[in-house]
Amino acid sequence: MIDQFINFVIRPPRADYNPDQYLWERDFTLAGRAYRRQDLELRNARGHTLQCSHYLPSPFPEDSSLPCVVYCHGNSGCRADANEAAVILLPSNITVFTLDFSGSGLSDGDYVSLGWHERDDLKIVVSYLRSNKQISRIGLWGRSMGAVTCLLYGAEDPSIAGMVLDSAFSNLYVLMMELVDVYKIRLPKFTVKMAVQYMRRIIEKKAKFDIMDLNCLQVAPKTFIPALFGHAKDDKFIQTSHSDLIYKSYAGDKNIIFFDGDHNSSRPQFYYDSVSIFFYNVLHPPQISSSHSCKLEKYYDLEDLKVGAGLDEGLLHKIISGVHSAGTDAASSSYAPAAIATEKSVGDLLSEIAPMATIVDSAHDEDGTLNCHDTSNLQDQPNGQNEECCSYTSSNRESWGRCSSLEGSDEESSDCTAVDNSHQKVYAASLQCEQQKSPDLKKEMKKKKKVPIAPKKPKSEKFEKLEALGKRLRLCILKRVNHRRHHT
Secondary structure, three states: OHHHHHHHHHOOOOOOOOHHHHOOOOEEEEOOEEEEEEEEEEEOOOOOEEEEEEEEEOOOOOOOOEEEEEEEOOOOOOHHHHHHHHHHHHHHOOEEEEEOOOOOOOOOOOOOOOOOOHHHHHHHHHHHHHOOOOEEEEEEEEEOHHHHHHHHHHOOOOOOOEEEEEOOOOEHHHHHHHHHHHOOOOOOHHHHHHHHHHHHHHHHHHHOOOHHHOEHHHHHHHOOOOEEEEEEOOOOOOOHHHHHHHHHHOOOOEEEEEEOOOOOOOOOHHHHHHHHHHHHHHHOOOOOOOHHHHHHHOOEEEOOEEEOOOOOHHHHHHHHHHHHHHHHOOOOOOOOOOOOOOOOOHHHHHHHHOOHHHHHHHHHHHHHHHHHHHHHHHOOOHHHHHHHHHOOOOOOOOOOOOOOOOOOOHHHHHHHHHHHHHOHHHHHHHHHHHHOOOHHHHHHHHHHOOOOOOOOOOHHHHHHHHHHHHHHHHHHHHHHHHHHHHHO
């Protein structure tokens, strides 16, 4: 019976599996993204070969490093136990590294040590990841023996970003005494203590560690790594009191979650969600966009116009919509923007807006000429002042209109205002005359609107003026509407 109990501690059932059958495939897809499994071998300080797997995005993001979580299995586990961890963490741009500890799975070694020697195996893995420039922060996730391994190693390496500790035991000796009661071994207590001392010597001889040294309560007060504890409520193998004791003595930022189930049951979804959020907060994975969003972040190739990632297409549609509105409603006091089909690409909209400057200039120039012509029949104006003020938008494309220029001097602005104040009667008459136009005169003016289109200007000049076009047109329209409302 004592030999069976010894094997229960240092030689539990060993997982024998086919990696291509029980691990994720070498190339697989999760949530629409491609990943790969990279198998490798590492050698520990005792000369044992460790079988490892690293789950990575395929292809790996260029000019970017990703965090990694090392999953540590239990005493009878193997790399396959990390399959769920890969599903949870890979979509968050967190890579997952897993291994068969010495004495477990397909790695070398004959015995496990419930965390004592596994700590050295974990040190080899972390050193390997530190040497990889593609890996940034490192987190640890352990279950049962793996949780004790993480805690023992974390006390020596404060650079670990965070740890998830599922079902860790606080003291191996206390655990062994509890298991005597769980399995109802009917022996007097002094006999059990003598048996444990005998087992202690045998284990130290075979597995090269002392069971009395495996005490997490000694390292918990000296560990400051953020930690998330988890434990099943109905765990009879390692009772919840173990996690409670470690949690209370733990020095770092901590949280604990209890959930339904036993030691070997699958964990509930809300626990996995908590683990995902915890690692996201401590590892800070980069926000690597999908292929669709990457295209939006790049510069749009719109001839000579470059729109950076900070300006989305929706905003560009609004800007172009405002320019369209200014062109269609140049002689109107309405501010409602013209409807633009959002299915059109930005390139198409820009090609449509290219001739708008000619149309708007022609419309304003023609309307200004009309006002001056009508008012001249009512009252003669000296020095052509009425004609000067009515022409709000000049046909000269270099100046883009006197009153509409955003960079005009104060002298030009005051000139327009002075002329406006000295000819209030003229504007009132002009407005009245416009309202009483005959249908024949309107038809004649429609015919005159067919102005020859000016030759195309170089692309660079065209797009230099696009930026100020919308604002300048609105300024001119607003001044004209204000003049009309004031004088009516």
